[in-house]
Amino acid sequence: MPAIGYQELVPKVRTGRRGRGVVVTTAGLAVAALVLTACGTDSSTGTTATTSSGARGPGGAGGGGGGQQTFTAVDLDTDGENASGANTAEVVTAVQSFLSTLSDEQKDTATFDFTDNVSRQTWSNFPASNVPRKGIALTDLSEASKSAAMAVVKTMLSAKGYAQVEAIQRADDWLQANSTSGNDSFGDGNYYVAVYGTPSATEPFMVQFGGHHLARNYTYKSGTASVTPAFTGTEPKAFTIDNTAVEPMKEKAGTAFAVFDSLTDAQDAKAKLSATVNDIMMGPGVDSGKFPTPEGLAVSELSADQKPLVRAAIAAWVEDAAPGEAASLLSTYESALEQTHLAYANNTSVDGESTYLRVDGPRVWIELVNTRSRSTPDVHYHGVLRDKNDDYGSSNPSS
DSSP: OOOOOOOOOOOOOOOOOTTTOEEEEEEEEEEEEEOOOSOOOOGTTTTBBBBBTOOOOOTTTTSSSSGGOOOOOOOOOSSSOOOSSOOOHHHHHHHHHHHTHHHHHHHHEEEOOTTOHHHHTOOOOOOOOTTTOEEEEGGGGHHHHHHHHHHHHHHHBBHHHHHHHHHHHHHHHHHHHHHHHTTTSSSSTTEEEEEESSOSSOOOOOEEEEEEEEEEEEETTTTEEHHHHHEESSSSSSEEEEEEEEEEHHHHHHHHHHHHTTTTTTHHHHHHHHOOOOOOOOOTOOOOOOOOOSSSSGGGGGOOOTTHHHHHHHHHHHHOOOHHHHHHHHHHHHHGGOEEEEEEESSSTTTTTEEEEEEOOOOOEEEEEEEOOOSSSSSEEEEEEETTTTTGGGGGOOO
């Protein structure tokens, strides 16, 4: 099936000091002065991510693209099925250390009531210039405060998860440096940290960190934690910066494609969705908890050699979390592996435009899509991990 075209929203660009053209050579052809754009659908076109279940993704009714993206509060509770083994005490210490470096005015910017559900649900794959984030930007912090903020993120995540955060920020540095306009909306300073509630070893609180192609929403309650929703993407997929080759989504994409590459023709026919999907369906602004009805190929129909590939694909996302939480979640998701479904739309080519892959379990939900912008001649990745019973540490989104 031919690749389906994908439209991206042109951001509100400011001409910066670094403005210059960029030349990209592909198969001997020079493509000059590329116009840089942000990620997502243009809501004015009516383009939506739609499957036969009728659900709509970020470009449709669930939330508009760019500055038109909206967030509607869900009545979140604290009854989600959190992962056990959380390093809550360490996170509390790191957050308190970060807040102690801030002025009173900065603390007002960075902190929110735990009950501010609209703010807690405000995250996106767009740059912050298109969808303003809650909290305080790294670029507005002193070096000491910025270091303390990143120490919080490092404490929340595994070593592998933190390395990916850094790699995604480097991708944004690459976009900033290679933009024809010197777009200041890109770069590693345009990531935000927000704290909801008072960090406590016994009472619930949340830490939110994100920016372009990144969202981490970690909710803690005593020794447990919720680590979703989590958005991970990168543009470009692979690049070189400071003489270092970087591929932020190598493991997540590699393990996902390995699953679908392993399918027989008969399995492939069951896994393929009948409808077109243009982008992440359960992305920012889609918090009703009404996930599509499971479709595709049941993991129970896979061979003994194929099932470990699905486990690896799930682990690639879950293991971004601190080790105790990751182990707890993996055990939960693997216990329902036989009831998990695989589905894809459009095509399964690693470089195919609008390639869409999904892992859908009783609780786990993973989406990966190849999408295109005008910033590079190639596709790039959008991906999301959600927990149907535990997004934001709440049971309500799945009710």
